[in-house]
Amino acid sequence: MLPACAYLLLGGLNLLTGYSKPAGEAALGLCPFCRRGELRLSYAEEEVVGFGKLLLLVYKCENCGYRASDLMPLEAREPASYKVRIEEVKDLNIKVVKASSGFVEIPELGVEIKPGPASEGYVTNVEGLLARIEEAASTLKGDRGVEGNLKVFLETLRKAINGVKVFTVIVRDPLGISALISEVPGKVERRPLSREEAERLRRQLVGVAFEYK
Ligand SMILES: [Zn+2]
Numbered sequence: 001m002l003p004a005c006a007y008l009l010l011g012g013l014n015l016l017t018g019y020s021k022p023a024g025e026a027a028l029g030l031c032p033f034c035r036r037g038e039l040r041l042s043y044a045e046e047e048v049v050g051f052g053k054l055l056l057l058v059y060k061c062e063n064c065g066y067r068a069s070d071l072m073p074l075e076a077r078e079p080a081s082y083k084v085r086i087e088e089v090k091d092l093n094i095k096v097v098k099a100s101s102g103f104v105e106i107p108e109l110g111v112e113i114k115p116g117p118a119s120e121g122y123v124t125n126v127e128g129l130l131a132r133i134e135e136a137a138s139t140l141k142g143d144r145g146v147e148g149n150l151k152v153f154l155e156t157l158r159k160a161i162n163g164v165k166v167f168t169v170i171v172r173d174p175l176g177i178s179a180l181i182s183e184v185p186g187k188v189e190r191r192p193l194s195r196e197e198a199e200r201l202r203r204q205l206v207g208v209a210f211e212y213k
Contacts, residue, residue: 037063
């Protein structure tokens with residue numbers, strides 16, 4: 001479920017207020033989760049510099065509170081892998097376009113975000129991505145099984161958020177939707193996925209949304 005504050009993490013692309021570009025709502029019929037309320041879709045078109053046009057989608061059901069977000073490019077895109085080294089505070093502004101089909105890895109933090117039924121799509125920056133990870137990890141607080149590791153993890157994550165830890169962000173998407181975008185040419189390393197790699201990742205598209213090591 002998407003918490004209310006996650007709208008802030010869409011990187012200012014708020015679907016609920018003051019949207020001037022093509023936007024609207026659609027009724028999708030009976031909610032598949034509670035089978036009582038109506039599932040509604042809010043959509044808005046956005047142009048992300050260095051990426052192109054995309055549709056931001058938010059699904060919600062007022063009856064059971066179900067909420068999910070995703071995004072869809074309006075132009076054809078090639079399955080690719082993006083890699084960036086975050087070395088200083090300003091690198092935290094590098095844009096992250098993450099669709100529900102995106103795989104995100106931060107090896108230095110032991111973070112892997114894999115697509116799954118609860119996978120969300122959003123546009124944010126590296127700082128916003130770390131904030132989402134912090135929020136997801138914080139829900140594990142009080143779980144005795146992970147307590148010690150979690151404390152260390154959250155401390156390391158804080159260092160990353162404060163720009164005092166160097167780390168790598170890798171984004172891969174077998175559907176080509178997700179991307180990392182920097183204004184600095186050559187900062188983000190991009191390569192097309194091989195056919196085999198894209199196929200392997202497509203098979204993994206059903207998995208868990210957040211894996212904590
Ligand atoms: Zn519902």
